[in-house]
Amino acid sequence: THHQDQTSIYFYQDDLARVIRREEIILQTLRRVIRREDTQSFFLYFQPKIHLERKNIVGFEALARLNSDSLDPSFVSPTEFISIAEKNYIIYDLGLIIIEHACHFHYQLVERGYAEARVAINISGLQLLRDEFEEDLIKIIATTGANPNYIVLEITESVLINNFERINDKLERLKSFGLSIDLDDFGTGFSSFSSIAELNIDRVKLDQTFINNITRIDDSTALASNLIAMCHKVGLEVIAEGVENEAQLGYLERHKCDIIQGYFFSKPLSVEDALIYIDRN
Numbered sequence: 001t002h003h004q005d006q007t008s009i010y011f012y013q014d015d016l017a018r019v020i021r022r023e024e025i026i027l028q029t030l031r032r033v034i035r036r037e038d039t040q041s042f043f044l045y046f047q048p049k050i051h052l053e054r055k056n057i058v059g060f061e062a063l064a065r066l067n068s069d070s071l072d073p074s075f076v077s078p079t080e081f082i083s084i085a086e087k088n089y090i091i092y093d094l095g096l097i098i099i100e101h102a103c104h105f106h107y108q109l110v111e112r113g114y115a116e117a118r119v120a121i122n123i124s125g126l127q128l129l130r131d132e133f134e135e136d137l138i139k140i141i142a143t144t145g146a147n148p149n150y151i152v153l154e155i156t157e158s159v160l161i162n163n164f165e166r167i168n169d170k171l172e173r174l175k176s177f178g179l180s181i182d183l184d185d186f187g188t189g190f191s192s193f194s195s196i197a198e199l200n201i202d203r204v205k206l207d208q209t210f211i212n213n214i215t216r217i218d219d220s221t222a223l224a225s226n227l228i229a230m231c232h233k234v235g236l237e238v239i240a241e242g243v244e245n246e247a248q249l250g251y252l253e254r255h256k257c258d259i260i261q262g263y264f265f266s267k268p269l270s271v272e273d274a275l276i277y278i279d280r281n
């Protein structure tokens, strides 16, 4: 609709109404997904992670996708729908669906002969904080036939604020089941180096912003090398995310980054394409 003869406030109201309407449709869609009434709109994509020295695929990160014809545009970014799910207290149930899909993909990898490829699942703080989380997770792992030794949880620093001890104990228990833990978006949050050393994690994922800074020949301008060295000092493997070009790759090789993820190797792929990718590499 056009409001050529009205003041801009009407445009804003119109935009706001559209945003609210879109959010409502997203929420309805997610609710149907959780009730398993909609098996089309929601799915996972998988992005390969490559070991820099060994040049093999060590695993994939599961990235949630929402694409519904009842929305225009039909594609919804996960940052958008995950925050809608969080605000409306359905992230826990949506998270269980995500875990189920990811474990199923892991099972497909095993069947295909890639029993040692890890599948990493992003876990929202609100999921991790729930008391039932461990029990529900273990149940899904058991029923899907997944091997917990190859399931990775990606958590962010924000969940640790005010909950360090409690979350750290939970991580320890999760690790005792065989799961491994990656700290996602490392460097953007509140963690100090002393707390990282105490945290029950296996790897850190250097945030993309550090990788974006690596563009010049001059290595000294980038912080990433110091972060990599500090993580290694406390026995943590380092994953670089958002690696897009040769210059970044060269830098990360020189500074002994362990694992690389980014468009340079592959964008996130559908299940079908991820299986083709691993067959070819």
Ligand code: C2E
Binding pocket: 047, 062, 063, 064, 077, 078, 079, 082, 098, 121, 122, 123, 124, 154, 184, 185, 241, 242, 243, 244, 261, 262, 263, 264, 268
């Ligand atoms: P994240 O976990 O840090 O995921 C990395 C994001 O970077 C993904 O965006 C990925 O597609 C993108 N990416 C990977 N390589 C490159 C690259 O080379 N260049 C650039 N520019 N981007 C790259 P995506 O899929 O849009 O996901 C965004 C965020 O949404 C994720 O950040 C994560 O925080 C959240 N998210 C995605 N899936 C899930 C999920 O299943 N559960 C939860 N709780 N959060 C999720």
Ligand code: MG
Binding pocket: 061, 122, 154, 184
């Ligand atoms: Mg992640």
Ligand code: MG
Binding pocket: 184, 185, 205, 207, 241
């Ligand atoms: Mg990340």
Ligand code: MG
Binding pocket: 185, 208
């Ligand atoms: Mg990120």
